[in-house]
Amino acid sequence: MxxxxxxxxxxxxxxxxxxxxxxxxxxxxxxxxxxxxxxxxxxxxxxxxxxxxxxxxxxxxxxxxxxxxxxxxxxxxxxxxxxxxxxxxxxxxxxxxxxxxxxxxxxxxxxxxxxxGAVRPIDLGRVGDRWFGTVFSGGFDALVSERTNQLTWPHGKLRYNLAMLVELAALRPLDYVLELDDQKLETSGVLVAVGNGQTYGGGMKICPEAVPDDGLLDVTVIGEARRDQLVRLLPTIYTGKHVERSQVTTYRARRVHVSTPGVVGYADGERFGPLPVTCECVPLAAHALVPA
The missing domain is CATH 3.40.50.10330 (Probable inorganic polyphosphate/atp-NAD kinase; domain 1)
Known part of the structure; x- marks a missing residue:
């Protein structure tokens, strides 16, 4: 009690x-x-x-x-x-x-x-000595977050929306090297998200199948996409339907290494630092108070 x-x-x-x-x-x-x-x-x-x-x-x-x-x-x-x-x-x-x-x-x-309520043991993601609970982002989404923090006007979600428009105008594919446990991938894309939870950005289901106590991180990769394709795809992230698009691939791994130049990673909406980084799932690392 x-x-x-x-x-x-x-x-x-x-x-x-x-x-x-x-x-x-x-x-x-x-x-x-x-x-x-x-x-x-x-x-x-x-x-x-x-x-x-x-x-x-x-x-x-x-x-x-x-x-x-x-x-x-x-x-x-x-x-x-x-x-x-x-x-x-x-x-x-x-x-x-x-x-x-x-x-x-x-x-x-x-x-x-x-x-x-009840106490629920949950996994956490770890990057170096820092922990995260929801999603680590390292691509277009992280660039938008970085741009949002640089803007002084407007406030709230309007500032985020403006940052998204600025980054859309500058959209370019990124060259990624991903290591998923013992699998190494080289790919070009606009976004890589590593999820312990399903959502980020206020309900965007970027990793719709993530479960925070399964001992694994879910990885969503959005490949090369034109601006118009990305604009059409972004709204589907709120429902998780983006994973059905041909530009999107998903993976699961205990350990995820993400490398691409010129991107600062964010997790739980917080600035974590420049890539490359290694995200590791630490099973049942925390205990959450949840509805019974």
Whole structure:
């Protein structure tokens, strides 16, 4: 039974909505008799230090309130430990919440999962010493994320949409070298995504068959495509139907090495660093609080 929670909050996520969401969840938890400590870091490094300190001190659960970025911070602290993590979603994408079946639009319902839910062991992806829960991207999608972070206007999804238009105008095929366990592939394409979960970008089912506790990473490769082909293909990613297109191939592997020049990889919406990288599935590396 959970009686003590460390609530890790990113008040800047969700275009400022997270503070109000955190207050509602906090009131419900404390009203339910759960001792709750609020953690707000000055920056990502400070948030991680606070999260690790809470785990080391023996909190019953580390709960991330915000978007996928703050959940990623929580994963760095709980990975490889027995401390479960929970999510009070209030970000733009909330793909961890999707993956775990947590209510995304009702903080009280999400808080009830912490009180009445179950603990589910899940796999995590690992790149070097960093962990991710949903999807690692290394292609057109990562270029869009990089461009989004460079833009100062507009805000929210409009900024992402503008970045996508800019990158579409500059679209070019990338030369990839992929190593999938003991299989080596050389291919040309516009996108490689490595999924522990199915979705990224706020519900885009880039790896529609991914299961976060099967010990494997799902790999989606979108091959060479003209701008008009990619424009038609992109909407189908929301339903997962893109995998039926001739330009798309999928694989499964425990270890995935991705190499292509000039691309910075992203995972859980966070900047991980330039390729090449090796993504490794670490079975049951974390314990998630999910609906019973």
């Amino acid at each position: 959970i009686t003590d929670i460390a609530l890790l909050v990113n008040p800047k996520s969700g275009q400022g909505r997270t503070a109000a969401v955190a207050v509602r969840a906090l009131r419900h938890l404390r009203k339910s008799g759960v001792s709750t400590t609020v953690l707000v870091g000055k920056d990502e490094a400070d948030s991680l230090a606070l999260a690790r300190r809470a785990v080391e001190s023996g909190t019953d659960a580390l709960v991330a309130c915000g978007g996928d970025g703050i959940v990623n911070v929580a994963l760095q602290a709980v990975a490889g430990t027995a401390t479960p993590f929970g999510v009070i979603p209030s970000g733009t994408g909330n793909d961890h919440a999707r993956m775990l079946g947590i209510p995304r639009h009702d903080p009280i319902a999400a808080a009830r999962v912490l009180l009445n």
